[in-house]
Amino acid sequence: MAETVLETSGLTMRFGGVTASDNVNFKLKARELRCLIGPNGAGKSTFFKCVTGLLTPTEGHVYMRGQEVTGWQPHQIASLGVGIKTQTPNVMDALSVHENIWLAARRFYNVVEARERADSIIDRLALGTIARTQLGQLAHGERQRVELGIVAVADPWLVLLDEPAAGMSAQDVDRMTEIIHELTRFAAVVIVEHDMQFIRSIAQTVTVFHQGAVLMEDNVERVMSDPQVRAVYLGKKA
Amino acid sequence: MGRSVLHDVIITLVVSALLIWLLPLMISTYTLTVLVIYGMLGLSLGLIWGFGGILCFGQAAFFGLGAYTYAIAAINIGESTLPMILAVLVPAVFAALLGAMMFYGRLADVYLGVITLVVTLILFKFVNSTAGPQYVIGNARLGGFNGIPGFQTLNVPGDPTAYIWGDPYFYVCAVALVIVFLLVTWLLRSSFGRIAVGIRENEVRMGLMGYDVATRKTVLFAIGAAIAGLAGALFANWGEIVTPNLFSLGQSAEIIIWCIVGGLGTRFGPIVGAAGLAYLKFMLGQQSMIDNTLVLGLILVLFVLFLPRGLVPAVASLLNSIFGGTKRKPKPRRMRRARHG
Numbered sequence A: 001m002a003e004t005v006l007e008t009s010g011l012t013m014r015f016g017g018v019t020a021s022d023n024v025n026f027k028l029k030a031r032e033l034r035c036l037i038g039p040n041g042a043g044k045s046t047f048f049k050c051v052t053g054l055l056t057p058t059e060g061h062v063y064m065r066g067q068e069v070t071g072w073q074p075h076q077i078a079s080l081g082v083g084i085k086t087q088t089p090n091v092m093d094a095l096s097v098h099e100n101i102w103l104a105a106r107r108f109y110n111v112v113e114a115r116e117r118a119d120s121i122i123d124r125l126a127l128g129t130i131a132r133t134q135l136g137q138l139a140h141g142e143r144q145r146v147e148l149g150i151v152a153v154a155d156p157w158l159v160l161l162d163e164p165a166a167g168m169s170a171q172d173v174d175r176m177t178e179i180i181h182e183l184t185r186f187a188a189v190v191i192v193e194h195d196m197q198f199i200r201s202i203a204q205t206v207t208v209f210h211q212g213a214v215l216m217e218d219n220v221e222r223v224m225s226d227p228q229v230r231a232v233y234l235g236k237k238a
Numbered sequence B: 001m002g003r004s005v006l007h008d009v010i011i012t013l014v015v016s017a018l019l020i021w022l023l024p025l026m027i028s029t030y031t032l033t034v035l036v037i038y039g040m041l042g043l044s045l046g047l048i049w050g051f052g053g054i055l056c057f058g059q060a061a062f063f064g065l066g067a068y069t070y071a072i073a074a075i076n077i078g079e080s081t082l083p084m085i086l087a088v089l090v091p092a093v094f095a096a097l098l099g100a101m102m103f104y105g106r107l108a109d110v111y112l113g114v115i116t117l118v119v120t121l122i123l124f125k126f127v128n129s130t131a132g133p134q135y136v137i138g139n140a141r142l143g144g145f146n147g148i149p150g151f152q153t154l155n156v157p158g159d160p161t162a163y164i165w166g167d168p169y170f171y172v173c174a175v176a177l178v179i180v181f182l183l184v185t186w187l188l189r190s191s192f193g194r195i196a197v198g199i200r201e202n203e204v205r206m207g208l209m210g211y212d213v214a215t216r217k218t219v220l221f222a223i224g225a226a227i228a229g230l231a232g233a234l235f236a237n238w239g240e241i242v243t244p245n246l247f248s249l250g251q252s253a254e255i256i257i258w259c260i261v262g263g264l265g266t267r268f269g270p271i272v273g274a275a276g277l278a279y280l281k282f283m284l285g286q287q288s289m290i291d292n293t294l295v296l297g298l299i300l301v302l303f304v305l306f307l308p309r310g311l312v313p314a315v316a317s318l319l320n321s322i323f324g325g326t327k328r329k330p331k332p333r334r335m336r337r338a339r340h341g
């Protein structure tokens, strides 16, 4: 049986009176691909932030590969080999595409190897023609792709992507799907997404968040056809 | 990569050799020495602010600390070598402690400014109030607002009677600046420097990549303080007296203005800004028609309005547009619409 790489127990985050994350018990196996869905404000990003150390949960625990990481700083969690993309774009606008990705690789590899890895992922993401361009000059979809490169370049074993496809063209999404599939050969991947078609195209298991709590967790087709899910999520979206 | 480093070093050496040779023909070495020292002080802030994104309102504190450390150590020790080393180490350690407190505490930039400002003020007030005979460190009386005069000035290492002063002292300071400049160049080209720039651009992202932002900022902050401390020690030797004015907020503000006028994010800009403005101030000091703080303020306003990136970047892009064709042809860039276009 595959090892559990990410687990939360009783994870709760309150902002004043708002319970943004409500007693979430979550388990992810090695090389599993999981989608998180839920209406706006369901607490998906808050859950992500608690897992990545950007927020310290009010209650509950986070474990990675069996080690308790509750309350760790983001850099400590990332150092374990976790690739993270936040919902809002988080890149270095004044630096080139290559420099952005090289910096991500340099954390885990020496100068030469970092350059080789950066070059290779830039190729795979078809960013070659703009490798020396500053990120601030790029279109949104390209920036998203660069951020995917930042996340993937150092061969993480756990990848957390908060809305990676937002604002991407169909072609970009296809390329990203490919990269994500490649990642799952070695890494477990969690993706927050709204795009149903995209989710169908990549996910097997989907976890549905609603008002901070896990509403349901099941096979993608069963989730999509569940009346309760349709009511809270799909109904609202239409 | 290797070739362009060599290229950089050679250009730096040739340009500095020319300047060190030509400038004394126009300006007295006594004045030039202090311009060089200010250049180093400007570079110290230019490094941490321009490349590390750390805006320190108290760079003068490290400058003053370096100067006082030198003076006190020189009185107690006599020979100048160890005092020079201490003058670099003491501000660096002080900055490391202060930086650790600020960066591990994850203070927002505004508070960072406030804290560095307050620390400078406290040092200034404290040193000012040490006029009494009870304030001594070893044989050195702190002297309060009178400062500390009469300490051993720079000597040839190992020979306390062979003082280095006058023209030779200018050359020592100039060479020291060139060495510091080359070290800063090397630092910025190293992984440490590139990571520092990444942190300047986006701390959160660098944290999410696994970089320990607080530690790296603390180290950079301490390096900046070490350079400022060296400048302070050189200044003490030049003036042959140290006074609390070294710690003054006015001095701190001036360093910030040097960086803005010269050009942040360049290595050369803060040096040019420092030397240029200090020379201007020196010239204005020789007349009494216009107040020199007024002129300095006016220059700052004009730069912020018309050359917000500073002198050096402006000149560089001008030269680039004139001679751009002869240099390596930039690859045709795909032009992009707006950021989120």
Ligand SMILES: Nc1ncnc2c1ncn2[C@@H]1O[C@H](COP(=O)(O)OP(=O)(O)OP(=O)(O)O)[C@@H](O)[C@H]1O
Pocket (backbone or CB within 6 Å): A015, A018, A019, A020, A038, A039, A040, A041, A042, A043, A044, A045, A046, A047, A087
């Ligand atoms: N820092 C904060 N302070 C106060 N309330 C917050 C904070 N962050 C999130 N919330 C609240 O927590 C709830 C969950 O927000 P969260 O961003 O996790 O939702 P989400 O599922 O990611 O939504 P979306 O699909 O819009 O990204 C929302 O009601 C939000 O207003």
Ligand SMILES: [Mg+2]
Pocket (backbone or CB within 6 Å): A044, A045, A046, A087, A162
């Ligand atoms: Mg969200």
